[in-house]
Amino acid sequence: MEFLAEALQAYCELHSTEEPEVLKKLNRATHAQVLQPRMLSGHLQGRFLAMISALVRPKYILEIGTYTGYSALCLAEGLAEGGKLITIDVNPELEDMVHHFVKEAGFENKIQMIIGDAYQVIRTLPQTFDLVFIDADKASYSKYFDLIIDKLAPGGLILADNVLWSGKVIDEKSLAKDKDTQLLDAFNKKVQADPRVDCMLLPLRDGMMLIRKK
Numbered sequence: 001m002e003f004l005a006e007a008l009q010a011y012c013e014l015h016s017t018e019e020p021e022v023l024k025k026l027n028r029a030t031h032a033q034v035l036q037p038r039m040l041s042g043h044l045q046g047r048f049l050a051m052i053s054a055l056v057r058p059k060y061i062l063e064i065g066t067y068t069g070y071s072a073l074c075l076a077e078g079l080a081e082g083g084k085l086i087t088i089d090v091n092p093e094l095e096d097m098v099h100h101f102v103k104e105a106g107f108e109n110k111i112q113m114i115i116g117d118a119y120q121v122i123r124t125l126p127q128t129f130d131l132v133f134i135d136a137d138k139a140s141y142s143k144y145f146d147l148i149i150d151k152l153a154p155g156g157l158i159l160a161d162n163v164l165w166s167g168k169v170i171d172e173k174s175l176a177k178d179k180d181t182q183l184l185d186a187f188n189k190k191v192q193a194d195p196r197v198d199c200m201l202l203p204l205r206d207g208m209m210l211i212r213k214k
């Protein structure tokens, strides 16, 4: 489900900073070569991620769910001098394409991709993160939050994508029978009730939860 009418979406994109050329190319290549191109963040959400990153100026960013690297490239735009983005994906078939576009963007020294199951990989990371983007398997969002919260700097931000799950989080039938919907709804409720954080559920694209550690 698109929450915004197509014409309004187009208007928003037209009146936001233009998608950089390398991201236009990556967007086209993903649609031409990769399954489920709808997973890619896209122009408007991508500019939102870049804007947040530019405001935070993070030293370390963690991304869970690389896919073809679109959101990683957006988030890396805001890194502080000498900063690093670590992005994790379980699918090794994406690695060559991600490396190609990371190189084309000139971010080889800024972005490190790790192939593996995020839940296992995150436990091994020694960094304290200033910005985290959760965009992988929806059923694990709560588990990721629990792992990350102690690795997040005070004042640090977590962004979690797809938390409205095409509107299913308010659909009784989906809530009764669909596991991902139940677990995303549980994630939203858990974050909202956690006294360690402030949060805001933004109706951007498929719903973006903004979480700030106090």
Ligand SMILES: C[S@@+](CC[C@H](N)C(=O)[O-])C[C@H]1O[C@@H](n2cnc3c(N)ncnc32)[C@H](O)[C@@H]1O
Binding pocket: 039, 040, 041, 042, 064, 065, 066, 067, 068, 069, 070, 071, 072, 088, 089, 090, 091, 116, 117, 118, 119, 135, 136, 137
């Ligand atoms: C929605 S896509 C990410 C889109 C990307 N962040 C973007 O905006 O362009 C989700 C990705 O999560 C990956 N994924 C799913 N389960 C995972 C897991 N357990 N660990 C790491 N990555 C996983 C999938 O392979 C897929 O590439």
